[in-house]
Amino acid sequence: MTNQESELTFEQAMEQLEELVEKLEAGDVPLEKAIQYYQDGMKLSKLCNEKLGRVEEQMQQVLNEHGEFVPYEVQEDE
């Protein structure tokens, strides 16, 4: 479950979370299912939060003349 979850994209996780919320809000879910949905939902919520918080993974790169990507710093000169 954990492996599978970590492979989810943020979009997928968000979509699944939305789906769970909608299912729950629809109201015709058996209680056990509802609790399962809630637990799954909270896991997804946590996952989304982690993904949103993973700022340090951000990467800027630029393709150089040798066809390789190298780290990119914003250049101020025009």
Add this chain to the structure above:
Amino acid sequence: MNGRYLTVSALTKYIKRKLSHDPHLKEVWLRGEISNFKLHSRGHMYLSIKDEKSRIQAVMFAGNNRKLKFAPENGMNVLIRGEINVYEPMGNYQLYIQDMQPDGIGALYLAFEQLKEKLQREGLFDDSSKKELPSYPEHIGVITSQTGAAVRDILTTIKRRYPIVKVSIIPVLVQGNSAAASVDKAIRYANEQLDCDVLIVGRGGGSIEDLWSFNEELVARAIHSSLIPIISAVGHETDTTISDFVADVRAATPTGAAEVAVPSLKELSEQLKLTTQRLTRAVTVKRAEANERLTRLRKSYAFKYPEQLMKQKEQDLDRVLEQLSKSIHDLQKQKNDWLTHINKRLNQQHTASDVQVSRKQLSKLTKQLTGNFNMQFRIKKDQFHTVLDKLTLVNPLDIMKRGYAIPYTQGGNVLKSVNQTKTGGLLTVKVQDGQLYCTVNEIEEDES
């Protein structure tokens, strides 16, 4: 002769029809100078277009002139696209202007318009061929000049809004002769080599010549055939290029492109928070509902039923026990009665014979026994009294009452003869109420 004369309106109609059927007059590209410009209160523009030798009446209706990016005025040289037709009430032909540009970029403008029409006809601008942008991109490819303001605007905006996305810059020439080829190559490279989920293609503002590569067919086709959705960001708000029409999403500026490309992390966090709250609320509501339902059910008759049933059964049991007890009692009584009855009958049958006879006999015998015993007892008792009387008669003590005494020797024997003692001998004389210890003073023997 009269049949040869036409009415004015018939002639005018005829001319109008002639002009309408001429394909060259359907779409006219015209260069000239504005004169007699008049803006009608309802928004329509009336003007003449002239050159050194001729002039033509023209009108540009409000629906068309609203899109103009400049204010026409007398003496201004313009490039016009329009249609020639006849205004019947005045019987004059005039130019109905559809689009108008300031002159000076004439050839480029025509090329732009012609390419735009061609690509539009081919369906390159159709909404149906537009791809949807990912809501949460993971990898953005930026195809622009490495050193322009555009790349800086894009990167700072992305960093501010959504710093968790990966950004790859594919540097291209954005102006000059090889710019279009460079952009085309970069778009194809991104599609073949990179796992980008969205591309931003563009450059900052400039003259129409500066932006021209984004009006070229090569770039337009590259954008159209890209499998990765493309946001175009060419020039500034007022600049529109062919690329903008073909792109899946058009942004007014590079900053705008970055804003379209990525969500705001802050808003996203907020949204996630709200969704999570909804999740919790939904499950809480669910639980409360279930709880309420349970409570309701517990209170319901159906749920109470077993309890009441039990109470009823308890009562039933009591009643049955009572009945049982009564039955046993009745049965016992019945059996008893029956036994008594049987006994009675039994007795009736046997009294006459053995028992009664035996009992009578026993009674008789007992009476006899008792009678005999009593008689024997009285006899024995009488005998005893007789013996006792005789005994009393010989009782020495009774004799001593009459004054007799009994002397005993030292040895304790009754003194019956004088020979049993001697003078000075000691005797004990017992009388009725005690004894005397005596000494024999003198002995006198009876003469015989």
